[in-house]
Amino acid sequence: MLALTLFAGLSLGTALPNAPGSNPIIRDRFTADPAPLVVGNRLYLYVGHDEARDGEMFNMREWLVYSTTDMKRWTPHGPIMRVADFRWAKADAWAAQAIRKNDRYYFYAAVEHDDSNPGKAIAVAVSDRPTGPFVDARGSALVTNSMTPKGTHSWEDIDPTVFTDDDGTSWIAWGNRQAYIARLKANMIELDGPITEITPPHFEEGPWLHKRGSLYYLTYASLDRSRHKDERVSYATAPTIRGPWTYRGELTGSAQNSFTIHPGIARFRGRWYLFLHNAALTIGDRKGALGRRSVTVEHLRYRPDGTMIPVVQTTAGVSR
Template sequence: MRLAGSLGVAMMMLAGPAATVSAAPEIAAPRNPIVRDKFTADPAPLVVGDTLYLYVGHDEAQRDEMFNMREWMVYSTKDMQHWTDHGPIMNVADFKWAKKDAWASQAIRKNGRYWFYAAVEHDATHPGKAIAVAVSDRPTGPFVDAKGAALITNEMTPKGTHSWEDIDPTVFTDDDGTTWIAWGNRQCYIARLKPNMIEIDGPITEITPPFFEEGPWLHKHGKTYYLTYASLDRRTQRDEHISYATAPSIRGPWTPRGLLTGSGKYSFTIHPGIAEFRGRSWLFLHNADLAVGDQSGAIGRRAVTVYPLHYNADGTMRPVVQDSAAAPAR
């Protein structure tokens, strides 16, 4: 799989609809990483009005460098420069049926409420990873378990050869009001949600694109649907990159478009999150290029970053260069 285009091209933001762009003053991308006083990972942006909320997992520093995540946090901004820390919004212990692990998540607004989907480790009644769903009346929480049980368990996707295939949920509401959820590790699955947002409505379908590893993200720009994800070509790559596919409908067919980024600095994992805010598009991800106190970045000590994202006229996305400081969006 060859990276399309030159990563050395200076990044420029694509103007959206004329009315939107004329109303949005130029804003500069923030200094990276966004959060500097703690380790954060798996960014999931949500735009509500004039505010962008960023949901992240909290990598709690430890010496063995492996993952230690017990809570999810949210930050907000109105200008991409100043970020408000709203603290933890949930702990994995708030799901009584889960035993550990606060892995990747995403929140979505629907019917005036905020729905939060997250990967956890289920207890012995349904061994393996599972997808939980919580709800709140505010984007900053508090969130509570909306179902009292897992939305998706490992038993519902028996094709996978490992117990952690049911992770990294992404949720997307289409123009007709239907909400979809996609998730997975090695295999990528998609399913429709019922209007109550806590049950699957219909079959679970596999849509695994080339080199899919984990971390899918669904969004739409113009008339094109995008499935962006952490990819790993084990023949040539040591660490995860970001790749994507496009489709004319949420139901597919999905056409692979190749790489969007290289790997995150010092990080085996990477996780995309995409949002349009203030008339421009942004790509969030994480690397491990942050030191907090005497703790340096590592596999389980990551840092969330953001970069301007540009769409070409043919609907493809221009490859993104991960600089230490993102260039201004214009």
């Protein structure tokens, strides 16, 4: 019993609560759905802003961005967009990701479409700077619920992840319970070909695409309902972006106090990092909850065969 207690203490980390790089990394407001973007010697982190009051599940109206040069100290750059900036959308500034292409920055975000095309949709905005301001690049949704008619529910078109391959071709993947992928045109604001379903085992939401060496990775929030009540992070790998995808198992356990979890992966200054969120943060009298989450980060390591070593979520984070 003593050994187990010591192990649990070590797993949580021994860093001081406010040590630079410890978790959660943003402490003045509730943040969720982290999406890193590396530009030169700076890492930008795009997050949703949780503003749920008691009794609410989610209340998200804007997206924020922070940046760092050392993974320990984070500079806020304020809101980069509000859901109201997409005039055709009516609510829900949900998970998003930004990518650099053609010396511009493209921001893909999940929102609730207005009643002209009900259901969740994916928007795309553009800016000349990673910190914005971003503006609607199309004046309409890139993906709508009506474009994936075989899905089982109206909120399947969420959580976009965008990846540019070595040949310069960009791809977007997204989904909830069903996972989809499509190629983007060079202008980054139109699909270039059909939408393909690529749902891996236990897929729930929050896909993230990246590549390391010759191997492609699809990391995502998973939920094996026969075993767990909360999401975990799982992943699959493939020899090409088109698949076939091979399920590799769970990468993390569930997030503290949170049903949801959301991965974001980046290589920065020679090291790999896994961004997540939990609901462990308390701000004043407001405790973490389903709609009051907080972003965390951990080191990510790989085995020689390319598989990822399971990540234990800690309070120490990357402080040491």
